[in-house]
Amino acid sequence: MQWSNIFNINKKCTHDKVPLDQDIYYCPDCGELVENQWFLVRCACCGMKEVATVRNGEVVPLENFCHNCGGKGYTVERIEKLDCVNINYAIVLREIVNNEINEYTQSWVEAMQTTNYIPKLLK
Ligand SMILES: [Zn+2]
Ligand SMILES: [Zn+2]
Numbered sequence: 001m002q003w004s005n006i007f008n009i010n011k012k013c014t015h016d017k018v019p020l021d022q023d024i025y026y027c028p029d030c031g032e033l034v035e036n037q038w039f040l041v042r043c044a045c046c047g048m049k050e051v052a053t054v055r056n057g058e059v060v061p062l063e064n065f066c067h068n069c070g071g072k073g074y075t076v077e078r079i080e081k082l083d084c085v086n087i088n089y090a091i092v093l094r095e096i097v098n099n100e101i102n103e104y105t106q107s108w109v110e111a112m113q114t115t116n117y118i119p120k121l122l123k
Contacts, residue, residue: 015094020082024097033097038082038090044073052076052091059091 013030020036027034039059041052043066050061059076066072082090 015096018094020092027094034094035097037093037095038079038086039093040077040079040086040090042075042077043069043071044075045069045071049086049089050074051089054091054093057093059093 013027013032015027015029015032015034017028018025018034018036022036024033024035026032039052041050041059041061042048043050045066046069048066048068050063050066052059053062054060061074064072066074079086079090082092
């Protein structure tokens with residue numbers, strides 16, 4: 001169990017229910033607009049594709065070295081679409097797309113209009 005699961009306050013939605021065949025989708029859990037971003041990891045030495053994984057929010061190779069040349073360096077590249085050639089290698093990162101900033105302001109105004117609360121004057 002991770003610390004983030006113990007302390008609910010730090011719990012971050014992982015947007016697990018966003019379908020992988022969609023580029024952009026509203027997460028059913030948190031309501032954020034989430035983009036599926038696909039990444040490939042290649043050996044920096046010979047350019048062979050390596051199986052990618054995510055550690056601490058970063059795309060890294062699953063193995064510590066290249067099986068082709070033994071090199072430890074790697075490069076991460078973003079790919080537009082997942083295709084059948086890369087399906088065994090690529091990894092997805094689900095990133096929130098921030099274009100809904102106006103929504104907060106609007107709901108705040110509505111909350112003010114529907115409440116009967118009248119602030120007392122402080123003396
Ligand atoms: Zn979510
Ligand atoms: Zn290599």
